[in-house]
Structures are given as C-alpha cells and as structure tokens.
Amino acid sequence: MEIRNKKALAAKPGAVLMDIDNTIYAYDPAHQAAFDAAMRKTVHLLGIKQSEFEPAYKEACKQVKQLLGQTAASHSRLLYFARMLELLGMKSQPLMALDLEQTYWRNFLSASKLFPQLKEFLEDLRVAGIPVAAVTDLTAQIQFRKLIYFGVDHNFDYIVTSEQAGVEKPGAKPFQMALERLAVHEGKPVWFVGDDEVKDISGAKAAIGATTLQKVHDGVTASGEADVVFEHFRELRELLRKAE
Numbered sequence: 001m002e003i004r005n006k007k008a009l010a011a012k013p014g015a016v017l018m019d020i021d022n023t024i025y026a027y028d029p030a031h032q033a034a035f036d037a038a039m040r041k042t043v044h045l046l047g048i049k050q051s052e053f054e055p056a057y058k059e060a061c062k063q064v065k066q067l068l069g070q071t072a073a074s075h076s077r078l079l080y081f082a083r084m085l086e087l088l089g090m091k092s093q094p095l096m097a098l099d100l101e102q103t104y105w106r107n108f109l110s111a112s113k114l115f116p117q118l119k120e121f122l123e124d125l126r127v128a129g130i131p132v133a134a135v136t137d138l139t140a141q142i143q144f145r146k147l148i149y150f151g152v153d154h155n156f157d158y159i160v161t162s163e164q165a166g167v168e169k170p171g172a173k174p175f176q177m178a179l180e181r182l183a184v185h186e187g188k189p190v191w192f193v194g195d196d197e198v199k200d201i202s203g204a205k206a207a208i209g210a211t212t213l214q215k216v217h218d219g220v221t222a223s224g225e226a227d228v229v230f231e232h233f234r235e236l237r238e239l240l241r242k243a244e
C-alpha cells in the first residue's frame with residue numbers, strides 16, 4: 001500500500017463509494033472465460049471458423065460503441081452479439097443473440113471471484129455505521145446480478161449505474177446521485193474506491209472532492225492522483241481501523 005495523502009485519511013469516512021468492475025473482482029480472467037465460451041457456442045451454432053468469429057465480434061463492438069458513445073448501452077453484450085450475427089450474414093437473430101448474451105454472462109460470473117477480504121471490509125463499514133454505495137458504469141440488469149451472485153447486494157445501501165444516471169463516469173452525475181442518496185454528514189470525508197485512474201480517481205475527485213483509493217493488481221497501474229494505492233482489502237480494513 002502506498003499512502004500519498006496521510007491527512008486525507010485521518011478522519012473516518014462519512015460514506016464509502018465503490019466501483020464494481022475490476023475493483024471488487026478481477027475483470028480480465030472473467031471476461032476471457034466468457035468470451036471463449038461465447039466464441040465456442042457461435043462456432044458450433046453457425047458452423048463457422050474461430051477466425052471468422054473474432055473479426056466479426058470486434059467489428060460489432062466497434063460499431064455499437066461508435067454509435068452509442070459514452071452510454072451504458074454501449075457496453076451491452078446483447079447489442080454486440082446481435083450486430084455480430086448481422087455482420088456474419090444472419091440478419092437479426094433475437095433468440096441466438098439472447099442465448100449468446102446469457103452464455104457470456106453465465107460464464108463470466110462463474111469465472112469471477114471477489115477479492116479476498118472485500119466482504120469483510122464491507123462488514124467493517126456496516127459495523128462502523130458508514131453507508132456504502134456502488135457507483136458503476138453499465139446496465140443495471142447485469143450489475144445487480146453481479147452483486148447478487150457475489151452475495152454482497154445487501155452490503156450496499158445504494159447502487160447507481162450509468163444506465164440510471166444517464167451518463168458514465170467520469171461524468172459527475174453518477175457520483176452526485178450516490179452522495180444525494182446517502183445523505184452524508186457535512187464535513188465528513190467521502191472515500192471513493194476504484195481501479196480506473198480517469199473514470200474513478202480523477203472522476204471522483206472532480207465531481208465530489210472524494211478521498212481516492214485506487215485498487216491495483218495485474219493489469220492496473222497506479223495513477224498520479226490517487227490519495228492511496230492499495231493491493232489488498234485487508235489494507236483498507238487497517239486504514240479504517242486507524243482513522244479517528
């Protein structure tokens with residue numbers, strides 16, 4: 001753990017806001033398992049080669065993102081698979097697109113694992129009477145499902161997705177919505193825990209002046225702006241214990 005701003009951590013937080021993806025679990029291995037399963041299914045269903053799947057999927061993602069910009073739906077696997085099937089010359093195939101989406105997320109969830117002591121950290125916050133909100137990009141449907149799958153849905157007082165906020169992080173709205181719901185006491189610091197240096201760290205600083213704690217692991221590098229850079233949630237439990 002690297003503490004860059006000791007002063008910001010002196011007082012116990014009045015609330016903790018937290019990102020989900022790549023913050024409470026590692027995203028890459030889950031995505032890889034899900035992607036491989038969706039590819040195998042497509043290859044099997046359509047009788048195409050793997051080498052045909054990848055470029056079509058990539059192109060579909062690119063087109064959906066370009067069209068929708070910074071919105072929750074721009075991350076929709078359903079829209080990616082639907083467009084991919086069109087690009088593969090299948091016209092619209094609603095049943096197959098839904099099936100591939102379900103395959104993707106089912107495999108994603110079964111390959112994802114909460115980081116050690118995240119749940120204990122959330123329980124420490126509950127015991128200390130500190131409210132917690134998740135602030136996350138993507139659609140409510142899958143983000144709710146993830147928290148339920150991990151068994152931490154009751155550990156969050158509120159969940160704000162970019163679908164509900166209408167804009168994505170680092171836009172200010174999702175952060176502000178979470179704070180409004182939590183009704184934090186004036187003058188108490190708010191912690192934001194996330195992995196992404198632009199969306200989470202710079203975003204939370206600019207939008208709500210949060211004390212920022214960046215979760216790093218394989219594939220995540222520390223930003224210059226975070227007040228704390230940590231690897232393990234036991235380190236945050238320690239910080240919480242020490243704060244007055």
Ligand SMILES: [Mg+2]
Pocket residue numbers: 019020021022023194195196
């Ligand atoms: Mg993230």
